[in-house]
Amino acid sequence: MKRFLLLFSMIFSGLLFSQTQLNLIPYPQKVIINKGTSEIPNQILVREVNNDSLHLQVKVYNDFLKNDSIRFLVSNHGVPKDTFVGLEKVKSEVDGSNDGYKLEINDKRISIKYHNENGKFYAFQTLIQLIKQFSTGKKIPNLLIEDSPKFAWRGMHLDVCRHFFTVEEVKQYIDYLAMYKLNTFHWHLTDDQGWRIEIKKHPKLTQIGSKRKQSMIGAYVDDTFDGKPYGPYFYTQDQIKEVVKYATERHITVVPEIEMPGHALAALSAYPELACTKGPFESATKWGVFDDVFCPKEETFTFLQNVLDEVIQLFPSQYIHIGGDECPKTRWKECAHCQELIKKNNLKDEHGLQSYFIQRIEKYVNSKGRKIIGWDEILEGGLAPNAAVMSWTGIKGGTEAAKSGHFAVMTPGSYCYFDHYQGDPQTEPNAFGGFTPLEKVYSYNPIPSELNAEQSKYILGVQANLWTEYILDFKQVQYMIFPRLFALSEVGWGTSNPENYKEFENRVVEHFKILDKMNINYAKSIYNISGKVIPSKNGVSYELSTSQNPNGIKYAIDGSEPKSNSATYQNPIPVSQSMTIKSAYFENGVLKSAISSQDFKTSKTTGKSITLEHQPSENYSFGGAFTLVDGIIGNVKQLGKTWLGFQGKDVVATIDLGEKTQFSEVYFNTLDNKGSWIHFAKSATISISDDGKNFKTIKEIGKNEILKAKGKINLKVGNQSAKFIKIKIGNAGIIPAGNPGADSKAWLFVDEIGAQ
Structure with missing residues (x-):
């Protein structure tokens, strides 16, 4: 009889669970739905003995319920008759994590056990989501949740340099992170296009560097400007303190980023003596990368130390982000001081000089009791002893860091750049490029597969980045992060499962109702x-x-x-x-x-088997090699789904036509936008074969012909008959001096390879 009752209980519990879908994001580690429900009164009392800060905490919790009629109310007198929340801090860890919690709802009593204040806050965020889901019926299911995050760093980045956002908007951004249990706000405060933080010892940074004479508009290939002065826009130190306090109350760590040694034009416009050349300089009006960077001389280090002193006083975060990315070496190569410094310190080259620069900064930051983190280019010339790496160019930087015993935050552009398109580029607002839909974000695993268990401990977590070249206002910020922030949240919490993406998508749709109540402008791309x-x-x-x-x-x-x-x-x-x-x-x-539209131009290569000798960059690899024979000509203004991008690599493609086929023409397109390090191909070679092994060259062209054709290459090859076509499209190689990104590897973008 007991066995029958146990079996019946299991069946009933399973049926109840299937009928009670919890629309929680991120989904908890462990959920048990029990029999019965508890009422949700308009005022839910909260009790915790000997907690003088409970009133302030409850006020913060109520901020997340401001669009609902239900409120939390502190009660320290007796046991309430209505549904109430009882809080208990436990000495031992909850479910293996200090940030974990245990939430139990049973017959009007809500019990929260936690080890630290983070765990308590996350428990309330879960409870708030449950209240929002079940508030209409005023009954919440009895349940048990045991939960904790997998990763310690669950972050979102916001660039306020290309386009500026007010203190109130930044606070809203922080609210979004807190709602979905992200715990790190990476605030990108300085760049070529604007210096956004008040430094009292160097007032010209904001007097001069916080404005620019105009801004680039339109797609990145348009090279057009609005002709409107932008700024001065910056945050005072009092405003910075206000934001940090606001974030702290919501259990968010604010990590400031002060870019060095590159992305320094705004600073150099104010203090030109810090450059290798005399200037004058001005804050950049274009997007991209520029040759003028900080010169590694003593007055530069004194200046940066002064800046960091004030930054460290404003931000209590363990890490200070020092950028370190996309630093051209052109000026350093031409600078007598830099070359002497290389010789004096026995450095190998300018990359060694960058390592010298970063290590000096790290030593200073460490002396203040803090640590540095930087983009993965800080690996160039050798990583500073205690530095952490933010891996954006792919997973290689983070993998190398972890293998060498350095902490890393994974933020590869192919999964975590929210300035990329999230739906069909033809139905989306103008974006930087790339294609990163919700499902792709959700599929990301921050632990590189080649790391063993011990090395994996150095992966701090995951972060998504929002660069704002093409994001003009805060409504567009909302559009670009939602709903992708939902996927990031679950990836960082450690409960994402790509096999259950549809179930996650259903929860996303339910959370749209929350966003609607908050008047948030989210992308509806998943409906398209x-x-x-x-x-x-x-x-x-x-x-x-x-x-x-x-x-x-x-x-x-x-x-x-x-x-x-x-x-x-x-x-x-x-x-x-x-x-x-x-x-x-x-x-x-x-x-x-929205109405989706797709043009097809078919040729004798369309749909045929294709292999590539070199694979495209992760950021621009959607569809893989097949993208080059799918019948779609790339849109020059949208580097989303229709182009493959190769940095420093040639395109060597072999197409198997299936049988001997006659053709007399081969075509493809390449792009040119030097501000983004994208250059036309330097050459193209067409070869044919009947066995796929022995190839005969039938056509070669050089750089001049490609430039003359403006990248739209249509090659007459005479009457040919072959089973295989091989095309080699030459990358421009190392970017020459005088161009943005000089001394770096050029990008080569290629779309459809066709034959007629």
């Missing part, structure tokens, strides 16, 4: 039609999908806009000739999504 090109028997097919009912997808292949009575999508659409496919989602005959 997503298109994917797949190989098919006669070339390629176009596969459409949506997070909604797939029967609502309507499409047209004649270039017209789909209507409610257009063809209903059922199977991938064959693309056997050049065409335009437009699609949209309809519900009860009403258009519910």
Whole structure:
């Protein structure tokens, strides 16, 4: 009989759990749904003995409920009759983590056990989400949650240099992090385009460096400007203190970033004597990377130490971010002082000089009881002894750091750059480039697979970055981070599971209701039609999908806009000739999504097997090699889904046509935007083969011909017949002096490789 009752209890519990979906983000480590519910009164009393700060804490918790009718109220007298929260600080760790908590709801009593104040705060964030979900019915399920974060660093970055945001907007940003249990706010305060923090010992930084004469607008290839003065915009030290206090109350650590030795034009505009040349300088009006950087002379280090003294007084964070990225060596190569410094200190080259620079700064920061963290270029020439690495160019920097016993925060652009497109670039606001949809963010695992268990301990966590070249106001900030912040939250908490992405997506949709109440401008890209090109028997097919009912997808292949009575999508659409496919989602005959449009230009290479000798950069690798034969010509203003990007590498592609095929023309496109280190190809070679081993060159062109064609390469090769086509597209190599990013590896972008 007991065995029968146990089995019945397990079945009942399972049924109850399936019927009670908890829309929690991040999802907890352990959830048990029990029988019964507890009422949610308009005032939920909170009790904790000997806690003088409880009133302040409850005020903060209520800030997160300001769009709801329910409030927490402190009560220290007796046991309330209504639903109440009882708090208990426990000596032992909860579920293996100091930041963990145990939340139990049972017959009007809500019990929270925690080890530290972080754990208590996270418990309340979970409780607040539950209240928001179940407030309509005024009943919350009885349950037990045991929870703790996997990673110690769960961060979001905000660039306030390209475009500035007010103190109130920064506070809102911090609220968003706190709501979803992120615990680090990386505040990017200085760059070429603006210096945003008051330094009292060097007032010209904000008097001069906090403004620029105009700003670049439009897509990165347009090179156009608005002609409007920007600034002066900066935060006073009192405002900085206000933000840090606000963040601290929400259990957020604010990590300031003071860029060095590169990205220094705004500082040099105020203090030109800190450069290798005389100037004059001005805050940058363009985006990109610039040759004028801090010169490693004694007065520069004195200046930076003065700056850091004031920064350290303002920010209690363990780490101070010193940038260290994208520092061209052009000026250092031409500078007599720099060359003498290299000889004097037996440095190998200018990369060694960068390491010397970073190590001097680190030694000073360490003397103040703090540590430095920097972008992964601080690995150049050797990593400073106690430095941590923020790995953005991929996972290599973080992997190298962890293997050498240095802490690392993983923030690879291919997963964690929220200035990338999150939906079809043709239906999205202008963005920097790349393609990082919600599902891709959710799929990220911050622990590199090649690290062993001991090395993995050096991965502090994960962070997403929001660079604001193309983000003009705070509404656009909201749009770019939501809903991707939800995915980041769950990745950082350690409960993401790419296999259960659809279940996560369902929770995301429910959280849109919370964002709606808060009047937050979030992206609805997951509602739009997503298109994917797949190989098919006669070339390629176009596969459409949506997070909604797939029967609502309507499409047209004649270039017209789909209507409610257009063809209903059922199977991938064959693309056997050049065409335009437009699609949209309809519900009860009403258009519910943006209209997606995709042009196809088919050729004899479309859908064929292709291999690459060198793989593209992680940031620009969407679709892999197949992107080059999918029938889609890249949009020069959108580096999202349709281009592959290679830094310092040639494109060497071999296309198997399947059988001997006649053709007389080969085409492809490359891009040029030197401000972003993107250069036209320097050469192209076409070869053919019948066996895939022995190739004969049939056409070669050089840089002049590519420049003349402005990157749109269409090569007449005569009447040819072959089974294999090999094309080698030469990368420009090392960027020459006089160009942004000089002495660095150039980017090569290539789209469709076609043959007619």
